[in-house]
Amino acid sequence: MIFRQLQDPESRTYTYILGDVEAKEAVLIDSVSEQTERDFKLLQELGLRLKLILETHVHADHITGAWKLRQQTGANIALSKLSCIDMADQLLDDGETIYIGAIPVKTIATPGHTKSCMSFLFDNKVLTGDTLLIRAAGRCDFQEGSAEQLYDSITNKLFSLPDSTLVYPAHDYRGFTCSTIGEEKRFNQRIGGGKSKEKFIETMNNLNLAYPKKMDVAVPANLRCGSTDTL
Ligand SMILES: [Fe+2]
Numbered sequence: 001m002i003f004r005q006l007q008d009p010e011s012r013t014y015t016y017i018l019g020d021v022e023a024k025e026a027v028l029i030d031s032v033s034e035q036t037e038r039d040f041k042l043l044q045e046l047g048l049r050l051k052l053i054l055e056t057h058v059h060a061d062h063i064t065g066a067w068k069l070r071q072q073t074g075a076n077i078a079l080s081k082l083s084c085i086d087m088a089d090q091l092l093d094d095g096e097t098i099y100i101g102a103i104p105v106k107t108i109a110t111p112g113h114t115k116s117c118m119s120f121l122f123d124n125k126v127l128t129g130d131t132l133l134i135r136a137a138g139r140c141d142f143q144e145g146s147a148e149q150l151y152d153s154i155t156n157k158l159f160s161l162p163d164s165t166l167v168y169p170a171h172d173y174r175g176f177t178c179s180t181i182g183e184e185k186r187f188n189q190r191i192g193g194g195k196s197k198e199k200f201i202e203t204m205n206n207l208n209l210a211y212p213k214k215m216d217v218a219v220p221a222n223l224r225c226g227s228t229d230t231l
Helices: 033-045 066-073 145-162 180-188 195-206 215-222
Strands: 002-008 013-019 027-029 050-054 076-080 090-093 098-101 105-110 118-122 125-129 166-169
Touching: 002 033, 013 033, 013 066, 013 098, 013 105, 027 033, 033 050, 033 066, 050 066, 050 098, 066 076, 066 125, 105 145, 145 180, 145 195, 166 180
Parallel strands: 027 050, 050 076, 076 090, 125 166
Antiparallel strands: 002 013, 013 027, 098 105, 105 118, 118 125
């Protein structure tokens, strides 16, 4: 198995590659439009054929590289069926298992940051998108976000994974690269330490964050899998 974490320095997005060396197949998760050449070259160097392009959710801060990579490689694009994106090749349900070569990847619906957020579990790792960030949790104030749903997704689904499970988020702004479920249960500043749902909702409803700079461009493009052809 090959597992790589890459970063887009502008949006601080983490893109992940998971590949099966024997089958020479890979999936790319949360690609960024400006980084598709880097990602494609790395896949070639690693001897991996791109089979699938996954999104943890419809991002608001950057345009996905999914469409460009699909055109370049013929790989399928997949994301949660709750995204209702008809340009995707595959719409995923909660609890599905996707195979990359012989590696099973389980889908876990984790709504809250957005309605259609999905986490991906494989090996002892979980890609949490913006649902569970390192010591934080994704904002819930647009794209049908819900602090109540986010609390349930994190505490009922992600925190029920073994404490040793490695957490790989879609972003980090403070230099962290990964964490564990056990660490986040104890130290996450927004939801760790057994914080109540009421307190969490109050925290999330009072973040007072500015909207992402690229949101008005990124969301419409990402609802088309990153295709800007007719926009
Ligand atoms: Fe997001």
